[in-house]
Amino acid sequence: xxxxxxxxxxxxxxxxxxxxxxxxxxxxxxxxxxxxxxxxxxxxxxxxxxxxxxxxxxxxxxxxxxxxxxxxxxxxxxxxxxxxxxxxxxxxxxxxxxxxxxxxxxxxxxxxxxxxxxxxxxxxxxxxxxxxxxxxxxxxxxxxxxxxxxxxxxxxxxxxxxxxxxxxxxxxxxxxxxxxxxxxxxxxxxxxxxxxxxxxxxxxxxxxxxxxxxxxxxxxxxxxxxxxxxxxxxxxxxxxxxxxxxxxxxxxx
Numbered sequence: 001x002x003x004x005x006x007x008x009x010x011x012x013x014x015x016x017x018x019x020x021x022x023x024x025x026x027x028x029x030x031x032x033x034x035x036x037x038x039x040x041x042x043x044x045x046x047x048x049x050x051x052x053x054x055x056x057x058x059x060x061x062x063x064x065x066x067x068x069x070x071x072x073x074x075x076x077x078x079x080x081x082x083x084x085x086x087x088x089x090x091x092x093x094x095x096x097x098x099x100x101x102x103x104x105x106x107x108x109x110x111x112x113x114x115x116x117x118x119x120x121x122x123x124x125x126x127x128x129x130x131x132x133x134x135x136x137x138x139x140x141x142x143x144x145x146x147x148x149x150x151x152x153x154x155x156x157x158x159x160x161x162x163x164x165x166x167x168x169x170x171x172x173x174x175x176x177x178x179x180x181x182x183x184x185x186x187x188x189x190x191x192x193x194x195x196x197x198x199x200x201x202x203x204x205x206x207x208x209x210x211x212x213x214x215x216x217x218x219x220x221x222x223x224x225x226x227x228x229x230x231x232x233x234x235x236x237x238x239x240x241x242x243x244x245x246x247x248x249x250x251x252x253x
Contacts, residue, residue, distance in 0.1 A: 021042065096120045
């Protein structure tokens with residue numbers, strides 16, 4: 001007879017902060033005198049991590065973690081069912097982990113992160129879902145904000161096995177060229193086109209004025225670029241250029 005196979009673990013690949021949230025959930029269950037670790041404890045564990053993606057998503061949606069904590073703790077107040085040293089996961093807690101795993105797969109993420117857990121909690125039933133929805137943290141809104149935050153700020157590059165901190169996200173976002181800088185090439189091209197048209201029409205006075213406008217735009221763009229490089233640091237800019245060159249370099253056939 002074959003040996004029994006271990007049950008699959010939906011949390012086998014999880015980020016450091018997702019695992020920390022799970023550990024914190026168990027601690028909450030123990031401290032509150034509860035026999036099992038439930039979705040309520042998991043939500044408390046998630047929002048206790050200040051720099052998790054889930055907490056940053058909630059902040060971006062204008063939802064203070066303290067408001068969620070108050071609602072959940074009020075619902076748990078007075079519930080004493082006999083604490084154990086290692087409270088097992090309830091069935092609905094385990095189902096949250098599986099939903100989070102499926103969400104991660106849908107997003108093409110190798111690891112389950114705290115935002116996947118937050119979405120999964122909102123897709124369930126009961127007090128946790130009610131608290132999240134009441135404050136506006138619906139699964140769709142949480143998923144959309146997490147996608148925007150990670151894909152836009154990190155240029156779509158995955159974070160291998162860990163969740164980026166707030167500082168890391170801000171640093172990645174700063175590598176995005178300022179929006180106003182990106183408008184200059186179009187403006188300069190339009191002015192140059194008008195200048196050349198004026199020259200062809202023999203309107204040299206207008207061409208001279210357009211040339212001055214062109215020079216002014218070039219100076220403005222250069223000043224903006226210097227200010228941006230000074231802010232993010234030349235080393236960071238060079239590192240990003242090296243990455244881009246490596247990604248676009250095509251080896252000789």
